[in-house]
Amino acid sequence: MIRKCLFLALAMLFSITSLFAQEPTVWRGHNNGVYPETGLLKNWPANGPEILWSVEGLGEGHSSPVFANDKIYLSTMIDGEGFIFIFSQNGEQLKKISYGKEFTESYPGARSSVVVDGELMYIYSGYGVLTCMDSESGEVKWRKNSFEDFDGKNIRWGVTETVLIDGDVLYLTPGGKINNMVALNRFNGDLIWTSAGKGDLSAYCTPLMVELPARKLLVTHTADHIIGVDAKTGQLLWDYPHKNQWSVHPNTPLFYNGDLFCFSGYGTGGVKLDLSDDGSSVTKQWDNVKLDSRMGGMVVVDGYMYGSGDKGREWRCVNWETGEEKYASKDLAKGVTIYADGMLYCYSERGELALVKATPDGFNIVSQTKVELGTAQHWAHPVINNGRLFVRHGDVLIAYKIK
Numbered sequence: 001m002i003r004k005c006l007f008l009a010l011a012m013l014f015s016i017t018s019l020f021a022q023e024p025t026v027w028r029g030h031n032n033g034v035y036p037e038t039g040l041l042k043n044w045p046a047n048g049p050e051i052l053w054s055v056e057g058l059g060e061g062h063s064s065p066v067f068a069n070d071k072i073y074l075s076t077m078i079d080g081e082g083f084i085f086i087f088s089q090n091g092e093q094l095k096k097i098s099y100g101k102e103f104t105e106s107y108p109g110a111r112s113s114v115v116v117d118g119e120l121m122y123i124y125s126g127y128g129v130l131t132c133m134d135s136e137s138g139e140v141k142w143r144k145n146s147f148e149d150f151d152g153k154n155i156r157w158g159v160t161e162t163v164l165i166d167g168d169v170l171y172l173t174p175g176g177k178i179n180n181m182v183a184l185n186r187f188n189g190d191l192i193w194t195s196a197g198k199g200d201l202s203a204y205c206t207p208l209m210v211e212l213p214a215r216k217l218l219v220t221h222t223a224d225h226i227i228g229v230d231a232k233t234g235q236l237l238w239d240y241p242h243k244n245q246w247s248v249h250p251n252t253p254l255f256y257n258g259d260l261f262c263f264s265g266y267g268t269g270g271v272k273l274d275l276s277d278d279g280s281s282v283t284k285q286w287d288n289v290k291l292d293s294r295m296g297g298m299v300v301v302d303g304y305m306y307g308s309g310d311k312g313r314e315w316r317c318v319n320w321e322t323g324e325e326k327y328a329s330k331d332l333a334k335g336v337t338i339y340a341d342g343m344l345y346c347y348s349e350r351g352e353l354a355l356v357k358a359t360p361d362g363f364n365i366v367s368q369t370k371v372e373l374g375t376a377q378h379w380a381h382p383v384i385n386n387g388r389l390f391v392r393h394g395d396v397l398i399a400y401k402i403k
Helices: 002-020
Strands: 051-055 066-068 071-078 081-087 093-101 115-117 120-124 129-134 140-145 164-166 169-172 181-185 191-195 208-211 216-221 225-230 236-241 254-256 259-264 269-275 282-288 299-301 304-308 315-319 325-329 335-340 343-348 352-357 365-370 383-385 388-393 396-401
Touching: 066 115, 066 383, 081 120, 093 129, 115 164, 208 254, 216 259, 225 269, 236 282, 254 299, 299 335, 304 335, 304 343, 335 383
Parallel strands: none
Antiparallel strands: 051 396, 066 071, 071 081, 081 093, 115 120, 120 129, 129 140, 164 169, 169 181, 181 191, 208 216, 216 225, 225 236, 254 259, 259 269, 269 282, 299 304, 304 315, 315 325, 335 343, 343 352, 352 365, 383 388, 388 396
């Protein structure tokens, strides 16, 4: 009887531990810009959603905040040095931890978002240095220079990939001829596998992990190709040519209903790819040069894709299956798209912040405001967390009340 009670107690403890086990943070969330929150405001006050708090003096950067351990983590640069700020949920600064030199050249500042998994945090600098640190003490656990250790090379505007973690494995795209993509042990940085890919330079892209019955598949853009790599072995399974004027492909591919959509700016647009059931091959379904978001991402909701373009500057809605355009609107400058609870949250390069109904019937702006706080470009992707909309604009992080 005692053994049975002990077994039940251990089983309950394991269940509770599993229930509250934290997943690693992911660029644009676990559903690529589609956030699961509900009960959010369907319209905002005339002056925009209430600002719960804002934090100034954060330096330079284009990265987004992430949320873990009941804290907020944000990468930034001050006087050429990269820092991770850690805040409480009410915006109180708890820590400021240096991770070394950051990108000071064109469009200076932190690029990649922090990835937090348990008490470890990972940051990839614009100069290709990947650092793993203890989030409490700031102690460096390990560090890799992707250009020196993995034959990678930097690109025109500095690498911007946010690393991807799955279980004990961290994935990175150094962009080398030999080590084009690598898998590392996230605890010590040891190399697990390396893939030569197509030997292209990296292309600012954070990879997508697709979980299929047959395998886990990594999909990402490199300079001239879209590639599909087996996450367990590093085997290059397929590639598809995709080029643009500056080899800039920062949008993480979309996966929906078994298919992929891969897209970038400068008039190149996007291509819908039918992915085989086992992930070993792709076939082109349709393409559209007007779906050329340069770095604002897109979202897929109920069979429709929403986002803005670059040369095709309009905000568009397109049928996922057929590629049929449902509308095109110039009511807002081009920018970033995320979604939650029936609404699109559109943040333009001019600082316009709009709440738009996610419907193929038209680009219906319900509420609109202007992000007045902050500095430099309006490029950081907003994040929704716990009834709040977080917007990073250069040296400021703003928390809006949207519930």
